Amino acid sequence: MRGLKRLCSVQTISTGHALVQNIRRGHDELAVDTDPRLRLAAAFTELAAAV
Numbered sequence: 001m002r003g004l005k006r007l008c009s010v011q012t013i014s015t016g017h018a019l020v021q022n023i024r025r026g027h028d029e030l031a032v033d034t035d036p037r038l039r040l041a042a043a044f045t046e047l048a049a050a051v
Contacts, residue, residue: 024036024039030042
């Protein structure tokens with residue numbers, strides 16, 4: 001059987017999915033001033049610069 005076998009994996013995927021959805025909808029402070037269609041790419045650019 002393939003798929004998510006551990007609870008830790010499920011939590012990681014779920015958290016990442018929620019983060020992306022919040023960024024796309026503008027609920028996060030990342031890339032608020034950008035065009036909504038480009039918000040996700042701009043947010044990941046900001047995150048990459050911060051790390």
